[in-house]
Amino acid sequence: MPRSRQRILGDTKDRILGAAEKLFMERGYAATSLREITAAAGVNLAAVNYHFGSKEALVREVFERRLGPLNAARIAYLDRLESAAAGRPLTVESIVEAIVVPALHVSREPLAGGAAFLRLLGRVILEPTGFVREILPAHYRDVIVRFKEAFTRALPNIPESELAWRMHFMFGAMSYTLAGNDALQLIGTCKLDGADSPESIIRRLISFLAAGLQARLPEQDSKRPRKLASGVGRKAA
């Protein structure tokens, strides 16, 4: 059902979407009022309710628009890796890379929402209530399936339930980092070198996650007596 007429300078819906994204990113969801958004967009207050239904539905559309391309880029990255590997399993590092690097690109392209989008995403993922429970699953399903397969091939000795949890931990560390949280930095004693480029941070994140994903199992099946920790004293207490 096409609209019969619309504005010259983008239609109202897009203007609201753009203004909302900008303000939500800058000030957060709760701290941004619909009156600020509609004022910035130059539209009437009631327009947001007409076009979106509610403030929550608005923020949902705001970052649905970003999440699709991001996850598509992740899958495309993985596709490239797998076709290059010609059937052999990938390294864990490269699989993690396929998840993290596209997010890094998003964080640096203002047109794609910039780092602020990831910050908002990271925050909204942690939210126990609201729309996350119904929206995120649909957007992440394909990504999870594909990467779970890849990890399973790369880590054949890790049981499925263990792998699920490790992916969970990976998800947490990644969300936290990409969200730009600097809890430690603020705490002061550990200053995360601000001069570090995003690339070097991502490299550090990848090696951390890859090592965690490949951790030896709590009770080793003793198939491959792999020595992991070295140069560290034995377990105390």
Next chain:
Amino acid sequence: MPRSRQRILGDTKDRILGAAEKLFMERGYAATSLREITAAAGVNLAAVNYHFGSKEALVREVFERRLGPLNAARIAYLDRLESAAAGRPLTVESIVEAIVVPALHVSREPLAGGAAFLRLLGRVILEPTGFVREILPAHYRDVIVRFKEAFTRALPNIPESELAWRMHFMFGAMSYTLAGNDALQLIGTCKLDGADSPESIIRRLISFLAAGLQARLPEQDSKRPRKLASGVGRKAA
């Protein structure tokens, strides 16, 4: 300055604090109104503003009361490990244990706030705005200092900046997990075995984090030619 008179059934301030904690945990901060809190506590609406000054100051006191004991338990745990080790460096696993296990205990003791407290804490840590920026540092400083020292001794070959980032990643994965987020679970394809006991989850988390913290450096100084990944195909692309 002691109060001259106070109620029989706990004074107003404590009643508000108790009701607020319960409701904030259940419904989140933004979704809980002062009117609900004061109604549940059986006190007047204006009382919360008289005793605390604002809603924000109230939630701050709510989880300051829990965070102190939690971090004290972490330091005590580390103290015990170190005195038992008699000067030798601890294993990375045991240090991580000292961070995670006290939180597990909190999550299971309703009197200490229960799992809901960790959920609120994890969410509030992700919040870019508000009181976190001024409150959390003071409560976490001692913990960070002590554990950074311990990790530095346990991982003498990891540069300080690298270690800071790895602790950051650890913090993220841990907050995410303890906050009880089950993004993957909801996404469905990866069901995190609900039958898993908290203890087994914590064990998995510890081994994941310990492996990540001990990851080989991106460009190895080649002092200790440590083989980490095995049974995985070589890097593709």
Next chain:
DNA sequence: GTCTATACCACGATAGAC
């Protein structure tokens, strides 16, 4: 179909009586 003006009710906060 779109957009506007406007009214509604709940919220956090505060002043002032007691």
Next chain:
DNA sequence: GTCTATCGTGGTATAGAC
């Protein structure tokens, strides 16, 4: 210390203009 009354602002709903 406690209470009532009230203020400004928030998200939402609707009637009606175009």
